[in-house]
Amino acid sequence: MSHYESPIREPLVLGDKTYHDITEDIVKPIEGKANKNWYIAFYISLAAMLWGFGCIFYTVGTGIGVWGLNKNIGWAWDITNFVWWVGIGHAGTLISAVLLLFRQKWRMAINRSAEAMTIFAVFQAGLFPIIHMGRPWNAYWVLPLPNQFGSLWVNFNSPLLWDVFAISTYLSVSLVFWWTGLLPDFAMIRDRAVKPFQKKIYALLSFGWSGRAKDWQRFEEVSLVLAGLATPLVLSVHTIVSMDFATSINPGWHSTIFPPYFVAGAIFSGFAMVQTLLGIMRKVTNLEDYITRMHIEYMNIVIILTGGIVAVAYATEFFIAWYTGSPYENYTYLSVGAATGPYAWAFYSLLFFNILTPQLLWFKKIRRSFMWTFVISIAINIGMWFERFDIIAIVLSKGHLPSTWWRFEPTFVDVGIFIGTIGFFFVLFLLYARTFPVIAQAEVKTILKSSGEFYKKRSEQGIPTKPAIVLLNNDTMEINPDNNKKE
Amino acid sequence: MESSKVIHAFYNDDEILLDAVKAVKAEHHQIEEIFCPFPVHGLDKAMGLAPTRLAITAFFYGCTGLAFAIWMTNYMMIEDWPMDIGGKPSFSWIENMPAFVPIMFELTVFFAAHLMVITFYMRSRIWPFKEAENPDPRTTDDHFLMEIPVKDNVEELTALLTKTGAVEINVVDKH
Numbered sequence: 001m002s003h004y005e006s007p008i009r010e011p012l013v014l015g016d017k018t019y020h021d022i023t024e025d026i027v028k029p030i031e032g033k034a035n036k037n038w039y040i041a042f043y044i045s046l047a048a049m050l051w052g053f054g055c056i057f058y059t060v061g062t063g064i065g066v067w068g069l070n071k072n073i074g075w076a077w078d079i080t081n082f083v084w085w086v087g088i089g090h091a092g093t094l095i096s097a098v099l100l101l102f103r104q105k106w107r108m109a110i111n112r113s114a115e116a117m118t119i120f121a122v123f124q125a126g127l128f129p130i131i132h133m134g135r136p137w138n139a140y141w142v143l144p145l146p147n148q149f150g151s152l153w154v155n156f157n158s159p160l161l162w163d164v165f166a167i168s169t170y171l172s173v174s175l176v177f178w179w180t181g182l183l184p185d186f187a188m189i190r191d192r193a194v195k196p197f198q199k200k201i202y203a204l205l206s207f208g209w210s211g212r213a214k215d216w217q218r219f220e221e222v223s224l225v226l227a228g229l230a231t232p233l234v235l236s237v238h239t240i241v242s243m244d245f246a247t248s249i250n251p252g253w254h255s256t257i258f259p260p261y262f263v264a265g266a267i268f269s270g271f272a273m274v275q276t277l278l279g280i281m282r283k284v285t286n287l288e289d290y291i292t293r294m295h296i297e298y299m300n301i302v303i304i305l306t307g308g309i310v311a312v313a314y315a316t317e318f319f320i321a322w323y324t325g326s327p328y329e330n331y332t333y334l335s336v337g338a339a340t341g342p343y344a345w346a347f348y349s350l351l352f353f354n355i356l357t358p359q360l361l362w363f364k365k366i367r368r369s370f371m372w373t374f375v376i377s378i379a380i381n382i383g384m385w386f387e388r389f390d391i392i393a394i395v396l397s398k399g400h401l402p403s404t405w406w407r408f409e410p411t412f413v414d415v416g417i418f419i420g421t422i423g424f425f426f427v428l429f430l431l432y433a434r435t436f437p438v439i440a441q442a443e444v445k446t447i448l449k450s451s452g453e454f455y456k457k458r459s460e461q462g463i464p465t466k467p468a469i470v471l472l473n474n475d476t477m478e479i480n481p482d483n484n485k486k487e
Numbered sequence: 488m489e490s491s492k493v494i495h496a497f498y499n500d501d502e503i504l505l506d507a508v509k510a511v512k513a514e515h516h517q518i519e520e521i522f523c524p525f526p527v528h529g530l531d532k533a534m535g536l537a538p539t540r541l542a543i544t545a546f547f548y549g550c551t552g553l554a555f556a557i558w559m560t561n562y563m564m565i566e567d568w569p570m571d572i573g574g575k576p577s578f579s580w581i582e583n584m585p586a587f588v589p590i591m592f593e594l595t596v597f598f599a600a601h602l603m604v605i606t607f608y609m610r611s612r613i614w615p616f617k618e619a620e621n622p623d624p625r626t627t628d629d630h631f632l633m634e635i636p637v638k639d640n641v642e643e644l645t646a647l648l649t650k651t652g653a654v655e656i657n658v659v660d661k662h
Contacts, residue, residue, distance in 0.1 A: 019629035155570070156560050156586065157583070157586040162590060165597075173600045176601060184524075184627065190619065192628065207608070207613040208616075211627055212520055213522075213531060218539045222603060224542075225603060226600055229599055232592075233596045442524065445525040469652035
């Protein structure tokens with residue numbers, strides 16, 4: 001078996017690590033105690049989450065009238081936040097599925113957390129359409145269930161129903177993909193747990209994973225097929241989300257470039273959120289040897305690419321709106337009308353955060369800097385939120401009839417629910433970071449010899465990765481004594 | 488009860504393990520099981536395990552999902568309760584089909600992914616509340632465990648396994 005990898009490639013695992021060191025490094029945050037910063041972050045997130053839940057109860061109890069919606073702008077922050085959260089989710093599946101198909105080894109350090117982010121983000125996304133129903137206890141009506149309303153079925157012609165199917169398939173498949181990958185890592189924690197309660201919990205979570213050769217063979221096949229299924233799935237999800245707009249006949253929404261451009265935007269914002277989360281997590285959990293500068297740089301390169309696609313899409317939208325010469329097109333979200341109208345601040349925020357700021361990543365120094373990456377990732381998160389806000393609020397604020405022109409002002413409830421979902425997201429992520437193996441340790445162990453710094457250096461010197469055999473009676477076979485890493 | 492005895496040979500390196508498997512196989516000993524902390528590429532071939540057919544099941548599950556989606560959209564939208572929605576053809580499934588493509592796609596993926604994973608869990612006997620069966624906790628950390636049934640060849644096997652680089656060899660009663 002060859003563990004050779006070209007020396008041009010930078011190592012993915014830094015330092016002098018054995019398989020056991022990887023185990024130790026990854027369970028440390030779980031077996032150790034949380035520090036003060038974790039508690040501060042957790043309580044702030046919890047407070048935000050509870051505030052958001054309060055606003056949700058107020059909305060459900062009183063009615064959707066407590067939001068800033070009006071008869072012209074019938075959905076605004078709710079759908080903005082929905083699309084924003086779904087978009088953020090996309091990076092997780094991209095990293096775990098698409099990069100698996102492309103055999104990108106660097107995905108292994110970040111796929112677990114990126115997928116966790118996906119699942120938690122899709123939870124937040126799902127909340128908004130359900131609350132917007134006004135009577136969330138009837139949410140099951142979106143499913144094609146036999147019923148007593150005169151056999152009234154759901155409308156399969158509607159993109160909103162496609163969304164129901166796309167999002168629920170996406171959430172459930174991502175969850176299963178994530179959990180299947182977690183089984184061997186839960187088993188590892190289970191087998192070294194000392195406290196009986198902890199052992200019980202992880203035994204339950206690991207589904208009794210034993211790591212037989214046949215299990216691993218199936219595990220790898222299942223991962224590959226799931227990746228093959230999840231890749232078109234993730235592209236379909238945001239395509240269908242974009243069809244919520246693109247299949248309507250509103251100027252500014254009725255646009256054939258929406259599906260590819262929404263997918264690129266989703267990956268763009270998702271990677272930005274991964275950068276935000278991992279930038280902090282690698283420090284807090286002392287996993288700097290696994291989530292390295294190179295991982296950050298690779299993700300920044302994906303951000304430049306997808307950000308570039310988004311920029312070209314903006315330019316196209318702007319040009320086409322102008323080129324039609326139609327007065328109705330002159331108030332789409334990317335048009336002269338938008339740039340000079342009452343929403344100009346939102347228009348320029350979009351350009352600044354989403355188009356200008358990411359261009360800094362062309363500089364190698366900046367895209368390899370943790371600090372800059374963090375700042376730019378926050379900017380992109382804001383920019384992508386503005387993109388959805390602009391598409392929805394600006395387009396709806398001026399329709400075909402000038403007498404219906406109206407603007408959207410969010411109420412404290414709109415703001416509260418949005419902040420609440422951010423809190424909820426971070427509550428879930430912080431709990432995850434304390435209880436789950438945040439790096440797919442079994443997978444990282446498979447690349448240690450080919451991509452670990454220690455083994456790569458030795459390979460360059462011509463020392464094979466296979467250690468010398470030490471006989472049980474302490475009589476070392478003199479094949480290549482230098483191979484034994486630790487005496 | 489000689490036949491219920493097994494040898495547990497521990498290895499601490501994947502490459503040494505792979506060579507050991509080949510050596511044990513070359514001596515025509517039966518390898519009952521190998522427990523690994525992570526997948527070792529080429530191990531299934533070296534052990535002589537048959538390839539898994541899970542991908543094939545996924546294909547058929549996907550076909551089932553597609554067929555289900557076609558049946559469901561046809562029954563609900565065309566047969567049971569046709570409705571005029573924006574003038575879309577409610578009388579013919581094939582003419583209304585473009586609007587059902589997203590549903591057909593999603594259900595294909597849904598069926599293929601979930602049923603394949605359930606099949607995997609059933610075949611590998613993993614589910615909630617299942618007790619783990621790896622004989623030693625080190626096999627989920629950094630040790631590989633090769634289980635070989637013994638008849639009356641303990642010394643011979645021990646010598647062979649020692650030579651291949653086992654770091655610990657135990658003879659244990661199974662069950």
